[in-house]
Amino acid sequence: MTQSRQSQVSLADTPYYHCISRCVRRAYLCGEDKYTGHSFEHRRQWMVERMHQLASIFSINICAYAIMSNHYHLVLHIDEHENYLLSNEQVCQRWGSLxxxxxxxxxxxxxxxxxxxENKAVLNIINAWRDRLADISWFMRCLNEFIARKANKEDECTGRFWEGRFKSQALLDEDALLTCMAYVDLNPVRAKMNTSVETSEYTSAYERIHGVAFKEESNNESSLVGLSFKKKPLLGFIGDEHETQQLGIPFSLLDYIELVDWSGRILREDKRGAIASHHPKLLNTLGLDSETWLSLASSFGKDYQGAVGSLEELALFAAHTGKRWMASKNELRRNMP
Incomplete structure (x- = not known):
């Protein structure tokens, strides 16, 4: 049975959510249609530009993303504090830009x-808009509708572009967040679209490494530079000693990139037995051994649904969202201390 989005989101438990949308038919976000020879690579750029635009409008941060041939992954962080601090005028300005x-x-x-x-009616409208600015369903709606219209116009067709509603997972602890982010950033490597993390364009890892989501010289249309909105950067890592900001992912960016790169080399089919000689520092911080991490990272997309976290956090999330149990409960943390 389809569950309401409200039953899948509990900000009392976590502000982090993994979202996935897939195309219908033989619709493309990127790649080349073998029947027509038509390339759709430019649509990945549409996605990245629209994601950053919406992040600058909504009280939502992007932690990780990967734009694939017929689907995409997003790891989002809902910033309730930022949303609360917005003035009524700022709420109107942001919503009015959409x-x-x-x-x-x-x-x-x-x-x-x-x-x-009338003044009371105005405040009711603004309060509703404020709620929407911290709502992943509205964020995804503004993203998917925009891309669907552009793609249908280009394809000279009508009808659905996306396969129903987007799917979401609650990421209930730091282990779940890091595992999911690594899983998302490694999608192009696992799909054999790219051979390394540093060459996987249109992923958050590529953007963090190079400062851009794609090579400027490969663009045929407008890039993020010069657009009419101020680009909000990806949610930062605040584990580095020089980082003084309060909001962010509590690990070092260099440690994360090392972990993703190491995982990618281990997970490649032609490198499956070539275990790296060093143990990534971040695994020690998380308290995970290599085998447990690889098991979690390699099966994240197929084994864990609804919410991901420790058994204690899953129980709390289930209570807050009116569920008796979570589908991933038995699989999750099977080998974890």
Whole structure:
């Protein structure tokens, strides 16, 4: 039975969620259609530009992403504190950059005389918009609808571009967050689209390493530079000694890149038996051994659904979302202390 999105999101348990959307039919986000020879690589650029635009509007940060041939992965962080601090005027400005402004709101912003009842209606509308700015369903809706319209226009067709609703997983602890991010960043390597993390364009790992999501010289359309919005960077790693910001992923970026690179070399089919001689530092921080990490990272996409975390956190999440049990409960942390 299809579950409501509300039953899959509990900010009391975690602000981190893994989202996936797939295309229908033989629709493409990138790659080449073997029947027509038409290349769709430019659509990955549409995705990255729109993701960054929406991140600058919503109180939502992007932790990790990977744009594949017929689907994409996003790891999102909902920033409730930022959303709470937004003024009513800022909420209107942000929402107005996506949708047309009602006349009543426009009058209120211009400080034109309105009655107490109208003022109350204005505040109700703004509060609803504020809630939406911290809602992953609205974030994904604004992303998927935009891409679907552009793709259908280019394909000269109508109808669905995406395969129903997006899927989401709650990431309940640091182990789940890091495992999911590594799984997402390694998708092009696992799919044999690229041979290394540093060459996997249109992934968060590539953007963190190179500062951009794609090679500038390969673009045929507008890049992120010069667009009409201020680009919000990916959610940063704050484990480095020089990092002073409060909000971020509590590990070192260099340790994370090392871990992803090591995992990618181990998970490649032609390198499966070539265990690296060194043990990534971040595994010691997480308290995981190599075999457990590789088991989690290699089966993350197929074994774990709904929510990922320790058994204690899964029980709390199930209680907060009205579930009796979680599908991944028996599989998750089978070998973990």
């Amino acid at each position: 949708y047309s402004m009602p006349t009543l709101i426009d009058r209120w912003l211009k400080e034109q005389t309105i009655s107490d009842e």
